[in-house]
Amino acid sequence: MPPMWSPPSPPPSPLQLRRPPPSPSPFPYRPRRPLRNRLSPVAASQDPLTALTRLLWGRALPPSQLVLAVRHGWTSAWGLLMRQLAPSDPATGAFTRTPSRFPTVVGTPSPRLHLYVGLPCPWAHRALLVRALLGLEHRLPLSVAFPGDDGAWSFPPDSPDALYGKRKLREVYAARRGGVEGRASGPMLWDAERREVVCNESIEIAKFLCGLADADAAGGLDLWPPELRQDIDRWYSFIYPSVNNGVYRCGFAQSQEAYDAAAGELFEALDRLEDHLSGSRYLCGDRLTLADVCLFTTLIRFDLVYSSLFRCTRRKLVEYPSLHAYTRDIYQMPKVAATCDMAAIMDGYFGALFPLNPGGIQPLVPASCDREALLEPHGREALSSAAAGSGSKQLEATSASN
Structure with missing residues (x-):
């Protein structure tokens, strides 16, 4: 027999902070269980x-000797982890990226190719984005990996290795x-017929995929046109290091001097890009190219993760009117938003x-990274390519002076 009454529900809270709903994505994604939830039974x-x-x-601060001992132990362990995660120059503490093995x-390669990517990674995002823009989805099968608890690229049950059923990318x-x-x-990029790694350098994979594209499937889009390759390479040589x-x-600097040098170069480069893109719709004029793809995959993550986690704090991307509108312009192109899984990033x-x-604590998503904000009109259709030539000459002169 049901009870005659039930206790009233508590009144709703007057203010609730909620994460915005994730952008729709064609890729399976299973969020990691937050570290704080895993530790809550212990606490x-x-x-x-x-x-x-x-x-x-009691409830007082721990003794100073204990604080110093724990700080020394954590610093030593942090240095050990960072040397493996992000090798640095022992003399300067500057991050030195490990060269690609292939x-x-x-x-x-044989026609039986398979692409392996990880959604958080900006380098993998380049290949994923080129695959989508050029309509290669049916010609190039895909497997999506996620970072495991040990940091290695792994295939959870809801995102398996579609080729071999492996548990780890390694x-x-x-x-x-x-x-x-x-x-x-x-x-x-894997050759399934020869069981061989074709390439694991993102820009070279992107260029190779441009050669596979069919003009009809790509809607006439050519991201690597012969007449612009010199300009694309020039822009890439500027964008990549800075x-x-x-x-x-x-983010991976292990000394104040290394961080100061990297941050200064980064924001100087962003200032120059802002100036150029104020008069040119894309880096090489009115046409989207591989140079734009490579810049976009960093910009879409800038306010989301790099500004806070990597200490890129001088200015947010949203404070650069042209760069932020340029990012929205590319995001709103067909198929692009589907490759930008903000939750996975x-x-x-x-x-x-x-x-x-x-602690594994995730901050709130910045308002500028909401899907609604990224879909706001960008107004960049009105820009002509008149400034593209002068911008390229300016970049060439700047590179020569450096």
């Missing part, structure tokens, strides 16, 4: 160590004849980069 049980510390010094496409690398030593990085890798040089950086964020 709630009043563990013996907490009880002992309360007994020794930097170029050698020979002619197991796919190991299937190569002779195996592979070193990091199992993404993106990675912006693409520049945010990592800020947040989880991949704040959840997986343990040395930079030990």
Whole structure:
């Protein structure tokens, strides 16, 4: 028999902070269980160590000797983790990126190709974006990996390795004849017929995919046109060290001097890009190219993760009117938004980069990164390519002076 009455529900809270709904994505995604949730049973049980510390010094601050000892131990452990995660120059503390093991496409791969990517990674995003823009989805099968608890690229049950059913990306690398030593990085283009790594350098994979594209499937889009390749390479040689890798040089710097140098170069480059894009719709004029793809995958993550987690704090992207509108312009192109999984990006950086964020706590998504904000009109259709030539000459002169 049902009860005659039930206790009234508590009144709703007058203010609730909610994360915005994630952007629709065609890729399966299973968010990691937050570290604080995994540790909550321990915290709630009043563990013996907490009880002992309360007994020794009550609710006061721990003794200075203990603070110094823990600080020294954490600093030593942090340095050890960072040396493996982000190798640096021992003399300066500056981040030094490990070269790709397979930097170029050698020979002619077989038609049975498979692309491995990780959604948080900006380098993998380049290959994923080119695949989408050029309509290569049916010709190039895809497997999507996510950072595991150990930081390695892994395939959870709802996002399996579609080719071999491996649990880790490094197991796919190991299937190569002779195996592979070193990091199992993404993106990675795999030749399924020869069981060989074709390439794991993002810009070279992108250029190779441009050669596979069919003009009809790509809607006439050519991201690597012969007449613009010199300009594209010139822009890329400027963007890569200062912006693409520049945010990592800020985030993984292991000395104040290394950070100051990287941050200064990053924001000087953003200022120059803002100036150029105030008069040119894209980097090489009125046409979207690989140079824009490479810049976009960093910009879409800038306010979301790099500004806070990587200490790129001088200015947010939203404070650059032309750069922010340029980012919205590309985001609103067909198929682009579907490759930008904001939830996976947040989880991949704040959840997986343990040395930079030990608690695993994710901040609120900035308002400028909401889907609604990214879909606001950008007004860049009105720009002509008249300034593109002068901008390229200015960049060439700047590079020569440096």
